[in-house]
Amino acid sequence: MSTLIKATGLTKRYGDKAALDGVSFEVQAGQIVGLIGPNGAGKTTALKAILGLTGFDGELSVLGNDPRLARHAVMQDVCFIADVAVLPRWLKVEQAVRFVGDVHPRFDHAKAEAFLAKTEIRRGSKVGELSKGMVTQLHLALVMAIDAKLLVLDEPTLGLDILYRKAFYETLLSDYFDGSRTIIVTTHQVEEIERILTHLMFINHGRIVLDASMEDVASRYAEVLTTPARADEARALKPLHERDVFGKKLFLFEGIGRDRLRELGELHTPSVADLFVAKMKGVTA
Amino acid sequence: MNTQLKTMTALVRREMWEHRGFWMVPAVMSALLTLLLMRVAFELFVNVEPDEIVRMNARIAEDARLATFMDQTHVAAMAFSSIGLAIGSIMMFVAFFYLLDSLYADRRDRSILFWRSMPVTDVQTVLSKLATVAIAAPLAAVGVLASAFVVWGALGAGVGLAVGFDHWWIGLNPLAWVLAVVQILGVVAGSMLIVAPFLGWLLLASAWAPRAPFLWATLPIAGVAILEEMAFETEYFLSTVFGHFEALFPKMFGEHFEGFGLRGSHGTIRVASGMDFSGAFLLEPRLWIGLAIAAGLVAIAIRLRRLRDDAAY
Numbered sequence: 001m002s003t004l005i006k007a008t009g010l011t012k013r014y015g016d017k018a019a020l021d022g023v024s025f026e027v028q029a030g031q032i033v034g035l036i037g038p039n040g041a042g043k044t045t046a047l048k049a050i051l052g053l054t055g056f057d058g059e060l061s062v063l064g065n066d067p068r069l070a071r072h073a074v075m076q077d078v079c080f081i082a083d084v085a086v087l088p089r090w091l092k093v094e095q096a097v098r099f100v101g102d103v104h105p106r107f108d109h110a111k112a113e114a115f116l117a118k119t120e121i122r123r124g125s126k127v128g129e130l131s132k133g134m135v136t137q138l139h140l141a142l143v144m145a146i147d148a149k150l151l152v153l154d155e156p157t158l159g160l161d162i163l164y165r166k167a168f169y170e171t172l173l174s175d176y177f178d179g180s181r182t183i184i185v186t187t188h189q190v191e192e193i194e195r196i197l198t199h200l201m202f203i204n205h206g207r208i209v210l211d212a213s214m215e216d217v218a219s220r221y222a223e224v225l226t227t228p229a230r231a232d233e234a235r236a237l238k239p240l241h242e243r244d245v246f247g248k249k250l251f252l253f254e255g256i257g258r259d260r261l262r263e264l265g266e267l268h269t270p271s272v273a274d275l276f277v278a279k280m281k282g283v284t285a
Numbered sequence: 286m287n288t289q290l291k292t293m294t295a296l297v298r299r300e301m302w303e304h305r306g307f308w309m310v311p312a313v314m315s316a317l318l319t320l321l322l323m324r325v326a327f328e329l330f331v332n333v334e335p336d337e338i339v340r341m342n343a344r345i346a347e348d349a350r351l352a353t354f355m356d357q358t359h360v361a362a363m364a365f366s367s368i369g370l371a372i373g374s375i376m377m378f379v380a381f382f383y384l385l386d387s388l389y390a391d392r393r394d395r396s397i398l399f400w401r402s403m404p405v406t407d408v409q410t411v412l413s414k415l416a417t418v419a420i421a422a423p424l425a426a427v428g429v430l431a432s433a434f435v436v437w438g439a440l441g442a443g444v445g446l447a448v449g450f451d452h453w454w455i456g457l458n459p460l461a462w463v464l465a466v467v468q469i470l471g472v473v474a475g476s477m478l479i480v481a482p483f484l485g486w487l488l489l490a491s492a493w494a495p496r497a498p499f500l501w502a503t504l505p506i507a508g509v510a511i512l513e514e515m516a517f518e519t520e521y522f523l524s525t526v527f528g529h530f531e532a533l534f535p536k537m538f539g540e541h542f543e544g545f546g547l548r549g550s551h552g553t554i555r556v557a558s559g560m561d562f563s564g565a566f567l568l569e570p571r572l573w574i575g576l577a578i579a580a581g582l583v584a585i586a587i588r589l590r591r592l593r594d595d596a597a598y
Contacts, residue, residue, distance in 0.1 A: 053401065075404040088303070088396035095302050102295030103403050105288065139399075 002029045004150055004182050005050060009058035012045050012206075019045040020056065021206035027199075029149070030179055034193055035186045036276055037203035043186045046203065047154050050184070051080055063149060076105065079143045080152035087135055089128030093121055100142050112145035115175065133164035140168060144176045151176070153185040157192070165189065169196055194272040202279050209279050218269050222258060224251045226265030234264050241278030252278045292405060296413030297421045300387075306379050307422040308429050314372045315433035322437060326444040333448050342451040358464065361455045365437070365465035369430045370472060376426055380418045384487035385498045387414040388590055393496075407590045411488060411583060418484065423473045427466055434462045471562055475537040479530060479566065482575045485582030492589040529575055536566035 005027040012020040019042045027033055037043045048054040052067030052074055060067060067074045087096065093116070101107045116123075119137045127135055136156065143151065157165040173196050177183065187193055200217055202210035212220065226234055231249045235242070237260070239251035252270050253261060261267055270278070301307060345351055351360060388411065391397040400410070438456030445453025455461075477484070490502035510523045566572055 051402075072404060072406050075402070080398075080402045082398040082402070083395070086395050086398045088391065088394060088399070090303050092302070095299075099295055099299055100403065102298075103292050103405055105404070 003027070004029050004031075004063060006061045007046075007049075007058070008060075010046070010049060010060055011057040012042075012049065012054065018206045020049070022058065023203070023206065023208055025201065025208055025211055027150075027182060027184065029182050031199045032177065032183045032185070032197050033199040033201055034190070034197040034272070035184055035201050035203060036190055036272070037186075038280060041203045042206040043203055044154060045206075047080070047152055047184070047186065051075075051078065051152060077149040078152065079146050079148040079150070080154065081136075081139050081143055081156045082154050083156075083158060087127045087139055089126065091127045092123075093125050093127070093130075093138060094123040096127070096138065096142060097123075100146070104146055106147040108145045108147065112141050115141035115144055115171075133160050136160060136164065136168060140171065144172070149182060151181065151183045153183065153187075155187055156185070157187065157189065165192055169193060172196070190273045190276060191271065197272075200272060202276060204280055210275075217272075217275065220255055221270050221275055222253050222256065222261050223268040223270045223274065224253065224261050224264045224266065225249070225268065226251065230264055237261075241274075241281070289409075292409055293413055293416065296405065296409060297417050300413060300417040301421055301425065304379075304383055304417075304422075307376075307383075307417075308425040310376065310379050311372050311426040311429040311433075314375065315429060315436075318368065318372075319433065319436055319440070322440055326440055330444055330447050335449070338449050342449075345452060357452065357455055358458055358461045361438075361458055361461035362464035362468060364456075365430075365434050365461060366468040366472075368437075369427070369434075369465060369469045372430065373423075373426065373469060373473065376422070380422060381487065383422075384414070384418055384484060385491050385502055387418075388488060388492040388586065388593075389494055389498045392593060407587050411492070411587045411590055414488060415484065415583065419477045423470065423477075427469055427473075430469070431462060431466055434465060438462070472537070475562075475566065476534075478572060478576065479533045479537075481579035482529070482582065485579035485586070488586040489582045489589070492586040492593060529571060533566045533569060533572055533575075536563060536569060538563055 003026055005025075007026070008024050010020050010023040011018065019040075021042075023042070023046065035043050035046065045054065045056075049056045049060055050062055050067060052062075052071030055068060062074050063077050065073050091099075097109070097112050097116075100112075101109050116138070119134065119141070121130060121134050121138055121141075127138070130138065140156075157168050160168070169192060172183070177196075185193060185197075197214055199213050200210060201208060210217075221240075224234060225245065226249050228247070228249055231242075234249065234251045237251075237253060237256055239253050241252040243250050251264075252274060258267060351357055391400060434456075438458070438461075441456035442453050444450075445455075487502055491498045494501040506526070510520065513519060513522050
């Protein structure tokens with residue numbers, strides 16, 4: 001596997017607030033990385049740095065280039081969908097397809113047409129006449145037709161209804177991802193993407209608080225459902241997080257042997273959302 | 286096609302998609318003018334005195350300045366280019382607002398994130414806006430005008446034939462259309478070189494403005510002028526800015542230039558014998574200083590394009 005992105009001591013300050021505080025991480029080719037964090041945690045700043053849309057301190061290499069100096073070279077191999085509805089309202093569907101085809105050397109016209117054929121989007125429509133979901137479908141069709149090495153998705157399904165959201169990720173997985181491509185995605189709807197991720201990265205207050213593969217997450221973290229009577233026993237093992245579930249206690253542990261935990265009660269692999277809450281808040285009563 | 290050129294063509298085409306006014310404004314103006322001309326032609330047809338036409342035919346036959354086919358071609362071309370340039374002067378307003386919006390509108394609606402997700406450099410983006418206003422838009426407008434010339438020529442021929450005017454065919458002369466197009470493009474090309482610093486300034490204001498690019502474009506100029514007036518009681522700044530245009534525009538034309546337009550006085554038709562271009566303005570240091578300033582302003586606009594985007598996302 002080759003390293004696609006390598007960040008070392010990535011720092012970005014807005015005034016005296018650090019959006020990124022000496023962050024280091026790597027993304028390998030073929031990974032689908034979920035970059036998860038609360039609002040203002042530094043997700044978007046990290047993505048902007050990768051895309052060459054902002055200056056920063058520290059070192060960052062994207063496909064072997066510094067995005068500050070060689071944005072143009074980086075953008076040959078990187079695509080991104082920043083948010084819904086950033087396609088300009090006046091642009092017609094056929095114009096969008098033609099434009100991307102003209103400026104992007106890796107754009108496959110036939111592919112874009114094939115993706116669009118599966119939707120109800122009419123070629124002559126303006127973006128302003130399409131529903132929010134259709135605009136995202138169009139954007140995704142344009143991006144998926146580009147043979148890029150890295151796809152960056154920043155809240156791509158924000159404001160879409162559940163049907164479009166599900167279809168978005170299904171299309172992405174079935175029609176785009178082939179094991180050699182790399183995707184970085186941020187979203188608040190963690191539960192919708194957790195099954196497609198290969199890697200998980202939590203970010204909070206400009207720092208990486210978790211950076212692991214999904215297999216690592218499954219082996220390192222475990223949830224135990226136990227009776228209130230055994231709560232103190234469980235607390236002795238220093239859980240990351242505990243909460244009440246239907247009169248029972250649910251504890252989330254890191255790095256405790258499964259055999260030991262099984263003695264306490266029913267064992268589960270935590271969902272990304274639960275892990276996220278645990279990591280962000282720590283122990284709450 | 287070379288990639289650079291292909292990208293630039295695509296960027297300019299994108300501008301023309303968004304700003305349809307570049308061809309629609311001249312199209313609507315031409316259509317309105319056509320309606321007006323039809324009305325005039327009808328009135329002429331209804332009210333004309335046969336004697337008047339006979340006298341006019343005789344006068345033209347005697348006029349030495351209209352003796353040869355080329356003389357007559359020049360007259361027709363001059364008429365066409367005059368109307369064309371009148372419409373063209375309105376296009377200056379379209380161009381003004383286009384430039385103000387060019388590096389601002391996509392930041393406001395956030396579509397800049399889409400444009401910047403493509404492998405296009407800031408240099409290419411900014412230069413494509415300049416190429417649109419200086420090259421593509423004038424060509425589009427002239428294309429519309431050229432088709433209007435054909436319509437107006439046919440209209441003139443129709444009414445000329447109907448009233449018995451000997452030179453009824455004068456507006457149907459394709460050479461006159463071509464000449465008029467060349468004349469208009471010549472004036473536009475020269476004008477673009479002269480107003481270049483102004484174009485650069487508008488791009489800079491558009492790239493800079495956090496909002497209200499119109500105010501960012503106009504208030505600093507007014508502010509400097511007012512401060513200078515208050516501090517030194519002079520108007521050196523304004524006279525330099527506007528003096529640039531006053532000094533250079535007349536030098537685009539030679540001594541034989543008699544202004545645009547047909548001038549009828551006391552029954553005689555007096556027409557400039559043709560567009561007398563002069564390259565004199567190209568030798569003025571002022572022009573080159575202006576072009577250097579324009580290049581500097583565009584370079585700053587390119588830098589700002591990157592900085593401002595940072596703030597927009």
